[in-house]
Amino acid sequence: MGRSPCCAKEGLNRGAWTALEDRDLTEYIKVHGEGRWRNLPQKAGLKRCGKSCRLRWLNYLRPDIKRGNISxxxxxxxxxxxxxxxxxxxxxxxxxxxxxxxxxxxxxxxxxxxxxxxxxxxxxxxxxxxxxxxxxxxxxxxxxxxxxxVIRTKAAKCNKVFINPQLPHKGLFQMDDHRPMDHHQHVDHRPDENGLSSSPSLLETSSSSEFLVDFGMNSDLCLASLLSSKFSSGDHLFSEEMQLQEQYWSGNVGSGEDCVVDDQLQLNTVLNFQSLNYFLDADANQGDWLELAESS
DNA sequence: AAAGCAAACAACCGCAATCTG
DNA sequence: TCAGATTGCGGTTGTTTGCTT
Known part of the structure; x- marks a missing residue:
C-alpha cells in the first residue's frame, strides 16, 4: 500500500481553500513568519496539513505574487x-x-x-x-x-574564494536577481582531469584575469582553467560572465571565506554558455564536477 | 436551457534532498 | 555518522469554468 498520504488524517479539510482559511494562514505567517510547516496548522488553528499550508502560501497568498496575464x-x-x-x-x-x-x-x-x-x-x-x-x-x-x-545545473559549494585585491572591480552587469543565500543545495566537486585541454587561458587576455576560485575540497581548481579551454579568446561573453561572478562574490564574501554558488548564478553562466553553443552536462551523479561538452 | 466536452488551474501526492539532533 | 523529521520539487488529479451543440 505504501505510506499513507500526509493529508489522510481524519478531520482535515481538503480541496479549495476558503477565504477564512486564507486569512488565518496569512495572519499567522505575518506574525510568526514562514517555515515550520508541519506544526503550523495546529498553531494557526487550521484543519489542513502543513504541506497544504505551505503550497497555499507560496503559490497564492504571498504578497509579492503576480497572478495571471503572463506577458x-x-x-x-x-x-x-x-x-x-x-x-x-x-x-x-x-x-x-x-x-x-x-x-x-x-x-x-x-x-x-x-x-x-x-x-x-x-x-x-x-x-x-x-x-x-x-x-x-x-x-x-x-x-x-x-x-x-537540456541543462541540469547543480548548485555548487565553493570552499575558497580568492579575489585579487589588485583587480579593479568594475563589473559589466548588475545582478538582477538576488536570491537569499539560505537556499542552497551543496554539491561537492572534483577537479576536471580529462575533459579540458591546456590551451591558453582566455583569462590571460581578459580583464578578469586575476580572478581565481578554488572549488576543490582536496585539490586546487582554478575556474579559469576549468572553463578556458573550450572558448576562444574572442568570447567576450565569457569574460563578462566572469566579471559578473566576480562582482557577485566580491559583494558577498571576503577573500578566503566559504561561499555558495546557487542555481541562479549557475544559470547565468549556463545562459552565456548556451549562447556560445556549449552546454553544461551536469546530469552526472551528485559529487561529480560539471563537465563542459560541445553541443551537437 | 441543458448537456457534453475541453481547457484552465488549484490542490494533492510521492519522492528525494536537506536538515537536525 | 545516522536515522528521523522537514522541506521542496515535479508529476498528476480533481474541480471549476467556459464554450459548443
Whole structure:
C-alpha cells in the first residue's frame, strides 16, 4: 500500500481553500513568519496539513505574487528557459519575479507545450504525422522537445574564494536577481582531469584575469582553467560572465571565506554558455564536477 | 436551457534532498 | 555518522469554468 498520504488524517479539510482559511494562514505567517510547516496548522488553528499550508502560501497568498496575464515577454522567457532547463519549474520561476513554479507549470502544460509541439511538427515534416496526446495524462508527461539540449545545473559549494585585491572591480552587469543565500543545495566537486585541454587561458587576455576560485575540497581548481579551454579568446561573453561572478562574490564574501554558488548564478553562466553553443552536462551523479561538452 | 466536452488551474501526492539532533 | 523529521520539487488529479451543440 505504501505510506499513507500526509493529508489522510481524519478531520482535515481538503480541496479549495476558503477565504477564512486564507486569512488565518496569512495572519499567522505575518506574525510568526514562514517555515515550520508541519506544526503550523495546529498553531494557526487550521484543519489542513502543513504541506497544504505551505503550497497555499507560496503559490497564492504571498504578497509579492503576480497572478495571471503572463506577458509575451514572460512567455518568451519561459520557452527559452524550458528549452534550456526542461521541466525544472522552480528554476524557471526563479527567473520570473512574482511567478510561481506551479503557475508556470500549468501555463506550460495548457498553453505552451502544445504550441511548441505544433511549431516543431510544422518545422519537421517527418514528424508532422505525429499523434497529439490523446489523454490528459499523456499531455502532462510530455517531455521537452529539446531534451537533448537540456541543462541540469547543480548548485555548487565553493570552499575558497580568492579575489585579487589588485583587480579593479568594475563589473559589466548588475545582478538582477538576488536570491537569499539560505537556499542552497551543496554539491561537492572534483577537479576536471580529462575533459579540458591546456590551451591558453582566455583569462590571460581578459580583464578578469586575476580572478581565481578554488572549488576543490582536496585539490586546487582554478575556474579559469576549468572553463578556458573550450572558448576562444574572442568570447567576450565569457569574460563578462566572469566579471559578473566576480562582482557577485566580491559583494558577498571576503577573500578566503566559504561561499555558495546557487542555481541562479549557475544559470547565468549556463545562459552565456548556451549562447556560445556549449552546454553544461551536469546530469552526472551528485559529487561529480560539471563537465563542459560541445553541443551537437 | 441543458448537456457534453475541453481547457484552465488549484490542490494533492510521492519522492528525494536537506536538515537536525 | 545516522536515522528521523522537514522541506521542496515535479508529476498528476480533481474541480471549476467556459464554450459548443
Amino acid at each position: 509575451p515577454d514572460e512567455e518568451e522567457l519561459i520557452v527559452k528557459l524550458h528549452k534550456l532547463l526542461g521541466n525544472r519549474w522552480s528554476l524557471i520561476a526563479g527567473r520570473l519575479p512574482g511567478r510561481t513554479d506551479n503557475e508556470i507549470k500549468n501555463y506550460w502544460n495548457t498553453n505552451l507545450s502544445k504550441r511548441i509541439q505544433d511549431q516543431e511538427a510544422r518545422s519537421s515534416p517527418s514528424s508532422a504525422g505525429g499523434e497529439e496526446p490523446k489523454s490528459k495524462k499523456a499531455k502532462n508527461v510530455m517531455a521537452s522537445p529539446f531534451s537533448h539540449n
